[in-house]
Amino acid sequence: MERFEAEYMLETAWPPEKAAAVIAGEQSSGTFRPVPGETEALKARSAARVEVLEELGPCAGPSLPGAAGGAYRRARLVLSWPVANTGISLPNVMATVAGNLFELNCVAGLRLVDLRFPEGFVAGCPRPAFGVTGTRALSGVEGRPLIGTIIKPSIGLTAEETAAMVDTLCAAGIDFIKDDELQADGAVCPFDDRVRAVMAVIRAHAERTGKAVMYAFNLTGEVDEMRARHDLVLREGGSCVMVSANSVGLTGMLALRRHARLPIHLHRNGWGYLSRHPALGFDYAAWSKLWRLAGADHMHVNGLANKFCEGDDSVMVSARSLLSPLSGGHAGVTMPVFSSGQTALQAHGTWAALGTADLIFAAGGGIMAHPDGPAAGVRSLQDAWAAAMAGVSLAQAAKESPALAAAVRGFG
Known part of the structure; x- marks a missing residue:
């Protein structure tokens, strides 16, 4: 199954693996509580996946207001999604990689650093004509x-x-x-x-x-x-x-x-x-x-x-x-x-x-x-x-x- 990736710089006071899981869930098949339809088969088909989580050390405090308190740390996070979630649709990719995740209270800072797409996705987009x-x-x-x-x-x-x-x-x-x-x-x-x-x-x-x-x-x-x-x-x-x-x-x-x-x-x-x-x-x-x-x-x-x-x-x-x-x-x-x-x-x-x-x-x-x-x-x-x-x-x-x-x- 083809997948596309987004790389982030994350700040959080939560354990980074927990924050990463919350972000991945929010931006794919999950929500703040388990729901009956979120079966293992559905998650295998449609859930975002944490590909990389690399802790980078502590940071002084939250860069953004409204974040949950505690000892803040920074991490490099790479998530991936099945192309089947969005299809070859740039507006829906935008909603996926840069949607509600910025507003989560486990996020004290979040910046989208890079995007990576499979060949088939790139070929399906208009791209520069000149x-x-x-x-x-x-x-x-x-x-x-x-x-x-x-x-x-x-x-x-x-x-x-x-x-x-x-x-x-x-x-x-x-x-x-x-x-x-x-x-x-x-x-x-x-x-x-x-x-x-x-x-x-x-x-x-x-x-x-x-x-x-x-x-x-x-x-x-x-x-x-x-x-x-x-x-x-x-x-x-x-x-x-x-x-x-x-x-x-x-x-x-x-x-x-x-x-x-x-x-x-x-x-x-x-x-x-x-x-x-x-x-x-x-x-x-x-x-x-x-x-x-x-x-x-x-x-x-x-x-x-x-x-x-x-x-x-x-x-x-x-x-x-x-x-x-x-x-x-x-x-x-x-x-x-x-x-x-x-x-x-x-x-x-x-x-x-x-x-x-x-x-x-x-x-x-x-x-x-x-x-x-x-x-x-x-x-x-x-x-x-x-x-x-x-x-x-x-x-x-x-x-x-x-x-x-x-x-x-x-x-x-």
Whole structure:
């Protein structure tokens, strides 16, 4: 019988084996008291199983309120469930691995660290339709990162003002542009108007230069709205759409992926409320697997020296997890998107830490707020990444690139 696994970091004042058994029961065939229908045959067929329970030593106290008192300890816990419990259904897997277990009073801390699925489950999910290879083919960018930006101000520009900014960025040689997650279909900049205005600019540049810039239009909305918005982007010659994961949920994402003929750029806004407490919620590797299985082609991972609270090591662990195959027989690789306070100053560190150019490097203020303007911002990133990949120091490269030198002065 095929099974899928979830790995947790558990804090509890209960004997860890008792807490593990309660969690396993709550998330499968058991409840707080034995019931007549819970036969041994049923449990053999449907119960969660404790695969690993490794005690890691004591901890100072409960990380979460409402936990039963006592001497608290930490443990690594791996549970497994039969695939037959959920079928190949990501929403129901989510309910199983991240449901009521967080609320049990035997839990003083619980974080979902990883998820592992059998080959058959992975094969039955949509998975990325484009990923790294398809994104490179559509963008025409090989052998280096896609240099990108986010339209800023995030919201408030009209469709015509957005298109004018895109005109400047296309002329500067940018590879990728995205809407901010706050910009979807507001009255100031309606989605349909924005798509038509922006794509007219992108088509005009493509006719002159042969390069069609990839623009991720934020189509977040209800399922029918997202399908209609995707179809408009496709008709206008666009090559990417964007959706906010936590706004549309797994069901919305699955519906979009099954309909879409374009790469899906998945934004993780709201990630902090799922992850910021170290003893509660998700590690990115676990959470992102659900969205990769649902078909995300690009996913945000933050960036080095970012404007948020995440440390550099965590960012790199997240990026590497996206570039790891979902299973042995299926690539399922999703392109990491570095963003959040990025400038030309982070190119060398990102290259050194990740060791691959299979990424989108999206700098909003790092391009739009460059001292010499957006075109120089694009050039500064191009020159920084070329230097990093060639083994040329930032200081040396800045001597040869006025745009990079201005970025070092302005952002340093």
